[in-house]
Amino acid sequence: MDLSKKIYGEKSDNYVLAFADGKLTELTHQVKSDSVVRFLSSNDKDGQRALRRSIVFVMHKALHDIFPDEKPTVFVQFSLGEGYYCTLGGGKKVTRKLLTDLKRRMKQLIDMDLPVTKSVYPTFEACELFLEEGMPDKQKLLHYRANSNTNIYEIDGVHDYFYGYMVPSTRYIKAFNLVPFDDGFVLQFPGKDGKVAEFNPPKKLFATLKKTREWASAMDIDTVGALNDAISAGRTKEIVLMQEAFMEERIGALAQEIASDRNKKFIMIAGPSSSGKTTFSRRLSIQLKARGLTPHAISLDNFYLNRDQMPLDENGQKDFEALEGLDIELFNEDMTKLLNGEKVILPIFDFTAGKRSNDGIPMQLGKNDVLVLEGIHGLNDALSYTLPKESKYKIYISALTQLSIDEHNPLSTTDGRLIRRIVRDARTRGTTAEETIAMWDSVHRGEMKNIFPFQESADAMFNSALIYEMAVLKIYAQPQLYAISQDSPQYTEAKRLLKLLDYFLPMPADDIANTSLIREFIGGSCFNV
Structure with a gap:
């Protein structure tokens, strides 16, 4: 991240991952010896994946902030257009007011430039953590994980697990949108021009x-x-x-x-x-x-x-x-x-x-x-x-x-x-x-x-x-x-x-x-x- 800022200055936020000596890595990776480093923008395939995962994480965190005394669950069902179709658990209905509040809180979290930190947990502890936080599907997934350790990400006290790399902080997210659709809503992602396109549901x-x-x-x-x-x-x-x-x-x-x-x-x-x-x-x-x-x-x-x-x-x-x-x-x-x-x-x-x-x-x-x-x-x-x-x-x-x-x-x-x-x-x-x-x-x-x-x-x-x-x-x-x-x-x-x-x-x-x-x-x- 430090190298990216030196090279790209104010535009460094456009670069979300890096290749260090041919290996894909996050921007929080420490370069400890002479290396060849190539940065990836959110337009690159891997960069786009990292950005999308991170937007989902911010959405999850924002939902926790809106319902602080509960363990709210958002289910990302499947891709739809340039976004994900999502529903809410716990019998919660998706209303325009809820989406407005959720969108506002997500923007606040982005403006706060909160770090997305990664910690290594023993896999059995990760299973217990997600069961406690109301995510049994994650617990069930990790139950079959052969690795003894699991990387857990955190934004301001809220934890999650993703099967890929993430951006280093919330400020790297530049655009998104929430659109009500059917019984849920669509979380829209930015295109290669950095803008979110008009939603035309297939x-x-x-x-x-x-x-x-x-x-x-x-x-x-x-x-x-x-x-x-x-x-x-x-x-x-x-x-x-x-x-x-x-x-x-x-x-x-x-x-x-x-x-x-x-x-x-x-x-x-x-x-x-x-x-x-x-x-x-x-x-x-x-x-x-x-x-x-x-x-x-x-x-x-x-x-x-x-x-x-x-x-x-x-x-x-x-x-x-x-x-x-x-x-x-x-x-x-x-x-x-x-x-x-x-x-x-x-x-x-x-x-x-x-x-x-x-x-x-x-x-x-x-x-x-x-x-x-x-x-x-x-x-x-x-x-x-x-x-x-x-x-x-x-x-x-x-x-x-x-x-x-x-x-x-x-x-x-x-x-x-x-x-x-x-x-x-x-x-x-x-x-x-x-x-x-x-x-x-x-x-x-x-x-x-x-x-x-x-x-x-x-x-x-x-x-x-x-x-x-x-x-x-x-x-x-x-x-x-x-x-x-x-x-x-x-x-x-x-x-x-x-x-x-x-x-x-x-x-x-x-x-x-x-x-x-x-x-x-x-x-x-x-x-x-």
Whole structure:
């Protein structure tokens, strides 16, 4: 922190973490010998995480100050837009007055420049501390922690635990907002411009997340600690069967909705990387067949332009995720002919040669035929602009995890998908975890541009997350992450993911059926995935 002030002066508050000799560290770290130090702003991925954790902590502290004679609990449920959806425990209702008071107190705490101090506690003492302070989910989480010591953070007498680094004092928080929403509120975070954007709630996404959380709560498995309890109690088979029943029921309901409207000829499926789109498409097709339809699975990748025709991104590299990389005219021409009952030869893209194959797929749609089209741009009407709206049924799929780590730490859906991809790509493509992590930021940028903006236009959303999957993926991902050396640029991210996985008890895959979506990643699927 002292070095940061010497270098950046009044702007030092913009830098929230540092790399010292290649290791990520907090600004309270003492540099005791010659070192190479690089500072991270809140715009950096790790800096943003530290800032968000710290804002949550200030919110927790402010709530304690408003209700000094109680042990108030705020539950951070899940990410929503550029913020967290939160609810209050103890039967407290979220009112505009309460949010106004909470916001005012948070601003006062920020202006007071209170230090965020870190102390090392024996883990058993940390468990007792959080139980006394009314945070049983934290106590349950730490009960399964193998480390003998735990880092506890404190702001003016209020304690908390976070699975990552924090800012050194409250003054580093420059912006936030509290917005009432549904039964709770959204804690909004600043964007890269340092400002909090206007809140535009993704209502369909929220409804999907809320329903899944309610189901997890009904199973009494809504946190990592609760999942560990269930695993240690030998409930794994029950959990797997209930999860598969829940998922199959949802797929069946989607199939019934599609089958009830014979105008629907094009089922457009899109979602971010590692959402399980392939297995979902196969299982949906089976349910459609059971309802008298004849589905035909088609990948939109077959409509790629030849590699030498691909558009370039801002770095002059071929942009394989751009909408313009598809032959949009040919797609619309073929789909319109099929809708009119004509015969067409659909293209096949040869990825080895980087161009369209001379072969094709003969296709004609009869009364009961439907196309199941899966690809990045499936939800974007600019792809299917000639097709009438009533002929399309759009499904957004993503792995929207049901679990929280504890009261104040939601489990990142992006981390879940990254771990899925690490496991799958090592098995199917021979890609190392280091290589997968290195390309992940680029993948995520593509999702932000080409998928997430269209999710609310979907007719239906499907949550592909399995409540137990991190406990299963841990067994496969850990060895791959440990293989990343300390001198690798991806080591810090690997270390963070390993720490996350460390909170889960391992769960064997023996009871998981070969039709399960998780088999797309760990292997053993009956589908060609």
